[in-house]
Amino acid sequence: DAEITQSPRHKITETGRQVTLACHQTWNHNNMFWYRQDLGHGLRLIHYSYGVHDTNKGEVSDGYSVSRSNTEDLPLTLESAASSQTSVYFCASSESGYEQYFGPGTRLTVT
Amino acid sequence: AQSVTQLDSQVPVFEEAPVELRCNYSSSVSVYLFWYVQYPNQGLQLLLKYLSGSTLVKGINGFEAEFNKSQTSFHLRKPSVHISDTAEYFCAVSLDYKLSFGAGTTVTVRA
Numbered sequence: 001d002a003e004i005t006q007s008p009r010h011k012i013t014e015t016g017r018q019v020t021l022a023c024h025q026t027w028n029h030n031n032m033f034w035y036r037q038d039l040g041h042g043l044r045l046i047h048y049s050y051g052v053h054d055t056n057k058g059e060v061s062d063g064y065s066v067s068r069s070n071t072e073d074l075p076l077t078l079e080s081a082a083s084s085q086t087s088v089y090f091c092a093s094s095e096s097g098y099e100q101y102f103g104p105g106t107r108l109t110v111t
Numbered sequence: 112a113q114s115v116t117q118l119d120s121q122v123p124v125f126e127e128a129p130v131e132l133r134c135n136y137s138s139s140v141s142v143y144l145f146w147y148v149q150y151p152n153q154g155l156q157l158l159l160k161y162l163s164g165s166t167l168v169k170g171i172n173g174f175e176a177e178f179n180k181s182q183t184s185f186h187l188r189k190p191s192v193h194i195s196d197t198a199e200y201f202c203a204v205s206l207d208y209k210l211s212f213g214a215g216t217t218v219t220v221r222a
Contacts, residue, residue, distance in 0.1 A: 042117075042213050044209075045210070050208070077132060090155065092155075096208070097142065102154040102155040105154050
């Protein structure tokens, strides 16, 4: 069955370190998204991609970057982790403007 | 620009009682509407979606929602809840393949 996976599921890192969160989907979807989930804010869009070599900033993109070298993967990089980036991160994919399929999430703690 | 407001942050309800979760959205153009559910420590799962056509939409697990264009609302209902419905529920609107989420409503079902 097609799926979307995220790794690691849990990560603890120190302030200032570079961190990369992986997202891999086997749906063969063109569209991929990264969100962060924080209490009281729901999910907020960080970055998104409509296809290979395409990346776009979302509403909370400062301090994050993505790259899309193939259809299946959209890694999210925190260039210099900050305590404000402690959150749960979700990756999602879609083929159309219809529903998005979500991964299980990565819980990131920045100390 | 579009935004989503979930009018209740927490909804406690007794088992077998009905529940309604309220969602209002603002958008200058036609949008697609969704309700997602998040069980503890899991990713988001699609409950139902409104794309076009009938304004009453039926989803999984006995949930339904009604799209009201004049009131820009998309309220979620279930006539009789179970303990297993304890979860967080998110309303979302889609434009240009991107989702904007409400802050979420936590439903706690008590015996």
